[in-house]
Amino acid sequence: MSEKGMLIVLSGPSGVGKGTVRQAMVAKYGQQFKYSISMTTRQPRPGEVDGVDYYFRTRNEFETEIANGGMLEYAQYVGNYYGTPLRYVNQTLEQGQDVLLEIEVKGAMQVRSKVSDGVFIFLTPPDLHILQERIVKRGTDDMATIKRRMQTAREEINLMTNYDYAVVNDQVELAVDRIEQIIASEHLRVARVLDTYQSMLGED
Amino acid sequence: MSEKGMLIVLSGPSGVGKGTVRQAMVAKYGQQFKYSISMTTRQPRPGEVDGVDYYFRTRNEFETEIANGGMLEYAQYVGNYYGTPLRYVNQTLEQGQDVLLEIEVKGAMQVRSKVSDGVFIFLTPPDLHILQERIVKRGTDDMATIKRRMQTAREEINLMTNYDYAVVNDQVELAVDRIEQIIASEHLRVARVLDTYQSMLGED
Known part of the structure; x- marks a missing residue:
């Protein structure tokens, strides 16, 4: 198939566990897509590796990329930049390979406006109380940060209407399998395969 | 969940094998949905049972149902009526259970116009030559009927644009699994689950 990637x-x-779910997806189904590593100005957490988990950059470096038009999306979140370098995404899609982005909500809305045939999956906490617990347990933020994040989360859940799918992150394994079903199913969408069928008809 | 069924x-x-795929779905995943038995005026094929495979009715009986507004969809196809009784479908959806219809293309388009949130799956032959082989092998129709069916099939494949998904029926087991993925994935669509999430937000 010479179809473009998805x-x-x-x-x-x-705090919903996007990073954990993404890591589990890469571990279990990593051969089926390419993960696009995000760029950020935040500090690495323990165990995070530059060029694997994120490209860790200074604010100055990040702003230079923005100015050069090199970002598919970017946003500031809790005082730091997060974003997706454009070049890798475009090259990989052109090669017919699917690309996975794991990004913040503000950035996702920018991608939605640019890539209308993308598949937009919103990972949801089982409920907001559990979200609060998870953020507290992570223990790397002060209370003011946590409160700010909770308010942001409420606003973000209201943004769910801008997504195609909502996947509950009740258990990482289950969330990963649901996302895999979505990906497999999206590859069967008529809008994605119509060209192939039309050329089949033409052969007759 | 008090959601309406899908x-x-x-x-x-x-000739693409809709009936075979439907039977395999019922056998493997029959507890997950209710199959809506179609009504038809065509003669039963060997092994087909009234009230199991179809409701077999006379033309007169079928036309009375149409006149009474009792059909969700119906069409004439190769000289016979095929259709879906409305009452069972509505009752089952209201109970929160998914309903599976296995119907002809003309009927599916009528359902599309009435049930905008349905999931429309188009089963495709691996290619049109194999479709022709299958029809010939079934051996119950004369050549004129086969030619008419082939022409109809070409027109129907052009109708694929009106469907959500295209599933190749290369192997029945694979087709069934693809359809199951689609169903699971559709249950995660934001448009279907938003009410649940909004009530969750309200609780906080």
Whole structure:
């Protein structure tokens, strides 16, 4: 098949476990798509590796990329930049490979406006109380930050209407399998395969 | 969940194997949906049972149902009526259960116009030559009928644009699994689950 790859956007509120789900997806189904590594100005958390989890950059470096038109999307979130370098995404899609983005909600909305045939998946917490617990347990933020994140999460869940799918992150394994079903199913959408069928008809 | 059930419409060209795929779905996943038995005026094929495979009715009986507004959809196809009784479908959806229809293409388009949130799946032959082989092998129709069916099939494949998904019936087991993925994935669509999430937000 010479079809263009599919852009899969995994997003959701802060603390919902996007990074964990993405890591599990890469571990289990990593041969089926390419993960686009995000760029950020935030500090690495313990165990995070530059060029694997994120491209860790200074604010100055990040703003230079923005100025050069090199970002598919970017946003500031809790005082730091997060974004997706454009070049890798475009090259990979052109090669016919699916690309996975794991990005913040504001960035996802920018991608939605640019890539109308992307698949937009919103990862949801089982409920907001559990979200609060998770953020507290992570223990790397002060209370003011946590309160700000909770308010942001409420606003973000209201943004769910801008997504195609909502996947509950009740268990990472289950969330990953649901996302895999969505990806497989999206590849069967008429809008994605019509060209192939029309050329089949032409052969007759 | 008190959500309304989802209407799943399986259709495709004559001879593509809709009936076989539907039977395999019922056998493997029958507890997950209710199959809506179609009504037809055609003669039963060997092994087909009234009230199981179809409701077999006379033309007169069928036309009385139409006149009474009792059909969700109906069409004449190769000289016979095929259609879906309305009452069972509505009752089952209201109970929160998914309903599977396996119907002809003309009927599916009528359902599309009435049930905008249905899931419309087009079963496709691996290619039109294999479709021709299958029709010939079935051996119950004369050549004029086969030619008419082939022409109809070409027209129907052009109708694929009116469907949500295209599933190749290369192997029945694979087709069934693809359809199951589609159903699971459609249940995660934001448009279907938004009410649940909004009530969750309200609780906080």
